[in-house]
Amino acid sequence: MQSYLLRYGELVLKGRNRRNFVNELLAVLKPRLKILDGRFRSLHKKLIVTTDAPPEQVRALLSTIAGITSISPVYICSHDPDEIIECAWTLVKPFIGSGRSFSVRAKRPNKRFPIRSTELQTMVADSLYMRGLDLPVDLKNADLNLNISTEVHDTWLSVEKWPAMGGLPIQKRNVHGLLLSGGIDSPVAGYLIQKRGGQIQAIYFHTPPYTVEEAKDKVIELAQILSKFQNQLKLHIVSFTGVMKAIVADCDPSCMVVLSRRFMMRIATEIMRQESGHSIITGECLGQVASQTIENMGVIGEDVPYPILRPLIGMDKQEIIRVARRIGTYETSIQPFEDCCSLFAPAEPATRVSLRKIHRMESALKIDDLVSQALNQTETMILTPKFT
Numbered sequence: 001m002q003s004y005l006l007r008y009g010e011l012v013l014k015g016r017n018r019r020n021f022v023n024e025l026l027a028v029l030k031p032r033l034k035i036l037d038g039r040f041r042s043l044h045k046k047l048i049v050t051t052d053a054p055p056e057q058v059r060a061l062l063s064t065i066a067g068i069t070s071i072s073p074v075y076i077c078s079h080d081p082d083e084i085i086e087c088a089w090t091l092v093k094p095f096i097g098s099g100r101s102f103s104v105r106a107k108r109p110n111k112r113f114p115i116r117s118t119e120l121q122t123m124v125a126d127s128l129y130m131r132g133l134d135l136p137v138d139l140k141n142a143d144l145n146l147n148i149s150t151e152v153h154d155t156w157l158s159v160e161k162w163p164a165m166g167g168l169p170i171q172k173r174n175v176h177g178l179l180l181s182g183g184i185d186s187p188v189a190g191y192l193i194q195k196r197g198g199q200i201q202a203i204y205f206h207t208p209p210y211t212v213e214e215a216k217d218k219v220i221e222l223a224q225i226l227s228k229f230q231n232q233l234k235l236h237i238v239s240f241t242g243v244m245k246a247i248v249a250d251c252d253p254s255c256m257v258v259l260s261r262r263f264m265m266r267i268a269t270e271i272m273r274q275e276s277g278h279s280i281i282t283g284e285c286l287g288q289v290a291s292q293t294i295e296n297m298g299v300i301g302e303d304v305p306y307p308i309l310r311p312l313i314g315m316d317k318q319e320i321i322r323v324a325r326r327i328g329t330y331e332t333s334i335q336p337f338e339d340c341c342s343l344f345a346p347a348e349p350a351t352r353v354s355l356r357k358i359h360r361m362e363s364a365l366k367i368d369d370l371v372s373q374a375l376n377q378t379e380t381m382i383l384t385p386k387f388t
Contacts, residue, residue: 001038003076004058005156006047009069009166024197025067025169031231032061035387048074059162060387064228066195067169072147072158079113084120084155085127088146091159092133101138104128106148113150120148167195170230176309177272178202178226178281179264180235182218185283185312187226187329188320192311193281194229201275202226202233203268205240214335220383221332228385236271239377240264243370251361254350257291258358261300265308266371271378272306279307285320286313290349299353 011021022042029047033040036058038051047068051058055073062071077087092102106120115123124146125137135144149156178190180202190200204219216237227233243263251259268280284292291300301308312320324330 001050001052002055002058003074004049004051004062005072005074005158006049006062006065006068006164007070007072008045008047009067009168011067011168012045021067021169024171025065027172028065028170028231029062032065032387036061057387063162063164065169066165066167066197066229068164069166070164071162073160074156074158076154076156079150079155081115081120081123084148084157085124087155087157088124088148089128089131091157092128092135092144092146095144095159096132096134098135098144100135100143101141102133102135102144102146103137103139103142104146104148106150108150110150110152115150120150124148165195165229168197170194170199171197172199174198175272175275175277176200176279176281177268177275177277177306179268179283180204180219180223181283182215182222182333182335183283184317184324184330184333185285185288185320186281187222187283187333188323188327189281189283189309189311190226191229191323191327191329193309194226198279198281199230200226200233200281201271201277202235203238203264203271204235205238205264205267207241207244208239210241210244218332218335220381222329223381224383224386225327225329225332227383228387232382232384234275235381235383237379237381238267238271238374239379240374242373246365246370250364252350252357254348255353255358255361257349258296258299258353259361261291262302262358262362263367263370263374265300265304266367267374269304269306270371270375277306279309280304281309281311283312284310285315285317288317290351293351295352296350299355299358302355 011018014021036051036053038049038053041048075087075091077083104121104125106117108117144159147158174197176193176198178186178200180186194200202223206216223233223235244260247256247259272280284297286292321330324333
């Protein structure tokens, strides 16, 4: 069976509560090990997973666990220097003739191991080149690093290092409501909160017949992609048609976006109360569109009893797109099915709406009835990831 080293991220800096964070990480890891038919060993500041599953499947399942910074396939041998050299040769032999620069990096966590790290590096490197290794040496920035770690009971060797999610493990008790549209921004905002240990529930506002079913299907696909970072994800699909009809009929078109966002906040607040939530997440980026001026965001967030998390607030569009491509949501987000915010956006939206004006327009609306109607028509789904 092949072993894989999973390295912890910043959770190693935690003190007496580190074990709680590790347990949260294991809660996400264990269901994935069932898929891999694998097992794990928990060691100080790292994990070892052993499985016969294909490396591509292992990488897909383990690199999306928050709290893990990197993964390496490791080869385990004894402390016998000859066996270490033999294992090192097996690892580097396939790279002969590749022209890649090379270095040996040794660590000695087991201080009782009789050979110092620098001496072990030199001994292994000399032996490899005597056997015919022809790679150029680069001790500072090599393309290929042979890593050797003399642990308490055995020696670990690796030449690959796969990047993983990093951050902090998903904490099931920390529930956050993500206002998920079909665009590029909101899935990235949700991912960034997941990376900080937040378990998200997605809230989508659907306005049939104005928005087509394909728009809803797109959001379901986005939510399913986000579910791979926490094993499953609850998606609330809110029927928002009644609210939008009331706003269109009775309110100034230039204020439509701000008014609709205020209703979204009211509905999301009620959903979070029902779900024992802790915050509401939006994909807002300061100044990107009319509703995202600092003045309008203040009006939209008036009286919201939960923290409003805006992880994209200082990012530009290209930064957001880079993250979207990396996490796999970009291609889905750019599918040409518009959500209600796009469909009902006025030609000349107000960028600095006054609260007095908003309150005056809302006084003509039956706010509680509209919110209750939307909540009563909300559909909730439990999504699970599709790992490749």
